[in-house]
Amino acid sequence: MIDRLVNRIKKLQAPVVVGLDPMLSYVPEQVQKKAFQEYGETLEGAAEAVWQFNKAIVDATCDLIPGVKPQAAMYEQFGVPGMAAFEKTVSYCQSKGLLVIGDIKRGDIGSTSAAYAAGHLGSVQVGSRSLEGFHEDFATVNPYLGSDGIEPFLQVCREHKKGIFVLVKTSNPSSGEFQDQLVDGRPLYELVGEKVASWGESFCGEEYSYVGAVVGATYPEMGRVLRKIMPKAYILVPGYGAQGGTAEDLKPFFNKDGLGAVVNSSRGIICAWKNEKYQKFGPENYADASRQAVLDMIGDIRSIL
Numbered sequence: 564m565i566d567r568l569v570n571r572i573k574k575l576q577a578p579v580v581v582g583l584d585p586m587l588s589y590v591p592e593q594v595q596k597k598a599f600q601e602y603g604e605t606l607e608g609a610a611e612a613v614w615q616f617n618k619a620i621v622d623a624t625c626d627l628i629p630g631v632k633p634q635a636a637m638y639e640q641f642g643v644p645g646m647a648a649f650e651k652t653v654s655y656c657q658s659k660g661l662l663v664i665g666d667i668k669r670g671d672i673g674s675t676s677a678a679y680a681a682g683h684l685g686s687v688q689v690g691s692r693s694l695e696g697f698h699e700d701f702a703t704v705n706p707y708l709g710s711d712g713i714e715p716f717l718q719v720c721r722e723h724k725k726g727i728f729v730l731v732k733t734s735n736p737s738s739g740e741f742q743d744q745l746v747d748g749r750p751l752y753e754l755v756g757e758k759v760a761s762w763g764e765s766f767c768g769e770e771y772s773y774v775g776a777v778v779g780a781t782y783p784e785m786g787r788v789l790r791k792i793m794p795k796a797y798i799l800v801p802g803y804g805a806q807g808g809t810a811e812d813l814k815p816f817f818n819k820d821g822l823g824a825v826v827n828s829s830r831g832i833i834c835a836w837k838n839e840k841y842q843k844f845g846p847e848n849y850a851d852a853s854r855q856a857v858l859d860m861i862g863d864i865r866s867i868l
């Protein structure tokens with residue numbers, strides 16, 4: 564999968580994923596209204612609204628981008644219908660040739676991680692049948708429980724040729740509370756970065772490892788250090804746009820050849836129709852506003868590579 568991701572980034576010259584993170588308030592009224600007419604003001608109605616919203620944005624942007632990053636929390640808030648909309652979104656994106664990074668941030672004791680890994684990246688044995696659950700191509704993983712919480716993901720990745728992005732230095736303002744703590748004089752995120760490099764060592768595609776890292780655009784200097792510590796790890800970079808990260812901040816995450824990082828933007832793209840900059844599109848043409856926002860993001864990133 565990492566080779567497919569890198570090849571699509573190269574082909575499109577677009578190291579970008581669109582974050583499909585739909586809150587109901589991001590969905591224009593006409594889309595909500597139609598879904599509620601059919602399913603009522605229910606969780607099913609909300610899930611239908613976000614699915615229709617996603618579908619239009621995917622249709623409008625899929626020729627420009629290598630992949631998407633749906634955030635599981637946005638679907639889980641709508642319960643079982645929400646998770647069905649998550650799976651439907653994953654399937655639809657894959658049918659359009661997009662790589663899907665499930666932003667699930669899972670990780671637990673080994674036996675539980677094994678179930679997460681099977682459900683999101685692998686398959687489960689049901690009697691004589693091997694069945695897939697959410698079948699994303701990549702998943703984000705929380706390393707806080709240590710190697711035995713990661714190992715089951717590595718095993719499933721090996722078997723199913725999938726990939727993971729391990730949280731190393733997150734983009735949020737208080738990420739330093741734990742991640743920057745010094746251990747033997749070195750910040751914890753560097754030690755996690757070293758682990759990412761070693762977990763991925765024996766597990767490489769053509770150029771990059773199946774074990775990538777998440778590092779926030781909001782911490783470019785740490786990104787510079789981590790880029791060196793994890794030379795084979797692709798870095799998934801959230802925090803561009805809505806969280807304040809700029810194109811200039813992204814420079815240290817990339818290698819000289821313009822590879823090595825893929826940048827996510829969620830609200831910046833899916834809420835573009837609400838942004839003054841794109842107001843000419845209006846709520847009816849929200850997907851066209853997202854397309855324009857993707858084009859602008861790609862242009863912005865190309866300008867620093």
Ligand SMILES: O=c1ccn([C@@H]2O[C@H](COP(=O)(O)O)[C@@H](O)[C@H]2O)c(=O)[nH]1
Nearest residue numbers: 634733734779801802805806828829830
């Ligand atoms: O460090 C992290 C890890 C993950 N995220 C996720 O990325 C998107 C960002 O959304 P924006 O609207 O572009 O700010 C969201 O799904 C987060 O959960 C992150 O922001 N930082």
